[in-house]
Amino acid sequence: MKLFKRALVLLLIIIGVLVYLNYTKLNIISGYAAKNMASSVFVAQRSAESITQYDNNVPLIKLAETEVDNKTKSASSSVYGFMERQSVYREGLGAVLINDDYDSSEFTLKPNRNRLSDTIPYPYGQLNPKDTIFPEIDMVQLNKAVTTAFSNADVQKTRTLLVLYKGHLVTEKYIDGFTKDTPILGWSMAKSVLATCYGVLEHQGKLGMDWPAPIAEWKEDERRNITLNHLLRMQSGLEWEEDYTKISDVTKMLFLDSDMTKAQKKKKAIAKPTEIWNYSSGTSNLLSGILRQQFRSHQEYLDFPYSAFIDKIGMYSMTLEADIAGNYIGSAYAWANTRDWARFGQLYLDKGLWNGEQLFNTAWVDYITEPTPHSDGTYGAHFWLNVNGRYPDAPKDLFSCNGHEGQYVFVIPSKDLVIVRTGLAQDPLFDVNTFLSEVVKSVQ
Template structure:
């Protein structure tokens, strides 16, 4: 009996040590599973079974067991019974990971939405797309291109694909379980939405890209020289580790922090602005906090992306999710259906003009597509570029919004094309150059 007790005690001790040493890792695993489940169920209106079998069925994350409470709109997840995490759906703000400090009465605000109906054909309005024939558009080739995107479903894992040509819907396809109305998590495509908010404010004369970042804590050291431009170009010189395969600055921010605007703000400078280019989700969430500073009230901040951009161009399916402190998680958490993601691309193809209204200065496109020093021509200002021919068979004027697991909105001005692809696989499993080159060939 004594031996049994000692064995059990030793076993418990070993388990305790394992949990202690892997505390943050288990925390992040359970956090990811709970947050992704809550958002996919309550924002995207998908089934628990589909999410468990696909979205959360990836290495490490699949170790978590997740349940849903439809009445309280709460997702709970744990890893072998350890480190339970909860994610709560809030109307208008999406799902958020909560902790013991969460106070449901602290923030009761939600963004005001304006969704007027109209008779304008998609993508510029809510009416059905027009059936238009373009003599220079080879539809057989375009259909072949779409087939390429779905050709190997076990590897490519494409979910949706859509093509706009000259502002007309010319091709779209969805796998079973997804439709034109299914909201898709854009992950880092959200960064480009945040950048466009700054472009709109600049066009309204309310800020300039050469403005110093309004961070009081930076004014006594070298960080005082960091401008909005440096932040939008990911060349602030601030320390940051963007690695989703381990515990990093990025994963700790997304799955442990209550206020995600602080993670990058509190980092030290490791170089002077412009000396290095370092992709950072923390920088985008810092910018979300700076965006909030531009408004007198929290409500005005919550409303602005919708009133001046999202609802303005009819992206009615889009939901920007917020952290526990009510800041938009602009690095990662915007949902929208495929057609609405395409609207966003069309706005940029049209240089900010939407049905005759200029939402941002057309020179903003020149700004966001100017290659950033140190990025090898792959990055502008919160948009990705093909300036140095990363995709050799695609025009070099291509620019895009890119998101984790292969979410893309491609804009190709020289071909009058907007191409959207969403799924669960990125390069090399999904061949971007091969897919886009086939699309481009359709335009004679």
């Protein structure tokens, strides 16, 4: 009996130590589960059962038990009853993790949307795509590429796939539970959407990429030399830890902060601008805050991305989610269906020209695809590049929006291709190089 009691005490001590060491992680675990559930149910209109079975069924996150309240449009999660977190849906602004700073009465604004009727086929309009046959497209080869992307489903976990060629839909495929109308979370593809806001403002003559970042706190120290260009290229020299496996700068920002634009702003400089390249979601959210400063009112800020290009190119399924302070979370939370993500890629393939209107300078594409020093040719300005042959069997002029778990919008100018792939697994589980090479081979 004494031995049993000693073993029980030892077990309780071990459990206590484990809880103590991981207690702060529970905040992140339950926060992720609640946020992902609320957004997926109320933005993407998917079932809670599907989110639990697939999206939240990953290490650590699957420890959380999540409940959805359709009446209040919210989701609550906890880990064995510890650290309960709640995420609430707000019309037009998506879901947000709430804390003591949250006051529902403050969320009276939402972005104004402008849905235009047209008689133009997809992707430039809302009518059904034309059934177009291109003799230079080997459909047998293209279908092989699609089949490969959806093969070994338990590993590759592809959900949706679409290919545009010369502004025409040539193929698309969706797994059960997903359609052309299902919004997909782009994760870090949101960074490229945010960057486009800067491209539009530059085209309108309202700012320049060489402008100093308008941060009052930086004016009295070495950070005063940081420009918008440095921020867009992730070469500001500011301290930042982008590690999703632990309590880090990025996880604290996404799951604890009320105002996500402040996290990077507070960081010290560890190098001079351009001396290092350091991928930072905090930088993207800082840029979202700087974007807000360009407008006289919160409403104008909320409206801008939609009026500037999102609604103009017909991305009516897109939702940009905001934090408690009402800032767009430009690092991670943009939703759109697969066809609309492809419209975004087509806008860049067409160098900003959409149905006769130039939305950003043609030179903007040259700017965002210019390799950033110290990124080994993999990064431009909030877009990823293939200059160094990251995907050795794909054209070097490929550039892309990349997101967590394998969300991709690939633009290949030399082949007139836009390729969208979404899923729950990324490289190397989803073999991006093989997939791209198979698609490119189909264009004779």
